[in-house]
Amino acid sequence: MASLLPETLFEARGQAPAPSKDFYQVLVTRKEVIFRWWKISLRSEFRETKPGELRESHDDFLDDPSLQIQIAIVFGGSTLEHIFNMCRGNFDFLVRLPDAVLLYIVSYLDLEDIARLSQVSHRFETLCNSDKLWEMIVQNLTGKITPEMSSLANEVGWKQFFFTNKLQLQLQLHRRRQTARGSTSDDQLSD
Template sequence: MASLLGEKLFEISGQGPAPSKDFYNFEITRNEVILNRWTISMRLENKFRPPKQQRSTFSNFLLDKQLQDDVSNVFGEKILDYSLSLCQGHYDYLDRIQDDLLLKIMSFLQLKDRFVLAQLSKRFNMLCNSEKFWELTVKNDCPDYHTDMEDLAKAMGWKITYFTFFHNDGTNHNDHNGNDTTSKGTEEQ
């Protein structure tokens, strides 16, 4: 799993809280935390001032309340919490997996679970609305699909093809193993 981690684990940039106009860049690499600060001022003495840089190891960042406060004030409490988690070794591997591999993994889920997954993050929403996702869904999950339909699906779009030819309003959905995935309605008396 360590191979999924790049050199840079996280990076964010933004302007400091009002009234400051200073610009900040916060970066977490595999072994250190870096906070860069550019002073933005109309004063002549600040014109050629280089950025200030604070570097800290993970263990020092976890203990450095001042640096944590700086990160929280500029980027918010959620970014600070996420940064602390990364420094404690709690990596978000799911967000680091390549799209093709994620689509392959998602193909083993039932369709309703894929839609729940789309609500997890912007990335999953984008993946679940991609043409590649719908192509895999039609090809793998629709027993009535024939290769003759591929040109039509490419022209119409795979998502439209799915909802036009294969989706029947939740009345008869089968997963890729042939199991009925619809919930039974109330029985007639």
Template sequence: MASLLGERLFEISGQGPPPQKDFFQLVITKNEVILTSWRISLRLECRGLPPNQQKISHQDFQNDKTLQYEVGAVFGQRILDYTAALCQGKFDYLERLPDDIMLRIMYCLELKDMALLAQTSRRFKTLFSSEKFWEQTVRNCAGFNRDIEDIANAMGWKRTFLTFFHNSDDKKQQPNLIPLLGYLGCSYR
């Protein structure tokens, strides 16, 4: 599992809270937390200032309340909690799996469960909305043939599934996904 971890575990950047206009970047590597800030100001004395960079080990970050406060103020409590979890060695391996492996795992789930999984993160939503996912879903349906493949190539795999296969099974086995797809922001027409 350690091979899934790149050198950079997490990276986020953005503007600080008002009234400041400073720009911040948070990078978490395998060994340290790096918070870089660029001063944004119209004042002459601030022009040409180099960015301020704070590098600190994971262990030291857990004890540095000032830096934790700054990360929380700039990026929010959710990012602070995630940063603290990474510093404690709590990695989200599932999110780091390659797309082809994630798609294989998703194919083992019921369609309703996949739609619910898509609500948990942007990555799962993107995979659930991908043509690759819907192509494999249609190819695994009973009644798939060359004619269906030609239709799917013309009108899209998701639309083909919803048109030809979604309502063909017993309603109890396969719940109506149209409202759930709409909730996820997926177009189904």
């Protein structure tokens, strides 16, 4: 599973709380935590200040409360907690999976679980509302999708197609057939 991890695990950039204008960056790689800062000041004594960088191994970071406090001040407690988890080796491999694999897994969840999962992050919201997912769900439940059903689902959206009751679907399919017959008759009349 470690092979799924990129070299840079996490990156955040931000400005220190007011009145400071200083900029900061924190990077977490597989082996270390890198904290960088850029002092921004109009005061003459700080004009010549060069950007700074502090590099610590994961273990050293876990034992360095002063750096932890700086990160919490600039980036917030949730970011600090996230960095702690990475330094302790607690990675969320689920979010690193490709969309196709996640869609396959999600397609077997219960509807209530899909609704909850869509609230986890923007990525999962996008996946849980995607036409591809709902097409897979319809395919899993029905087994066979006719070209006519597929055409209607592509027109209205697969999620809408799934949640439309059977009578409404039959009515919509009937209307499509009537429209198709009407346009065929019109074509024959014009010939």
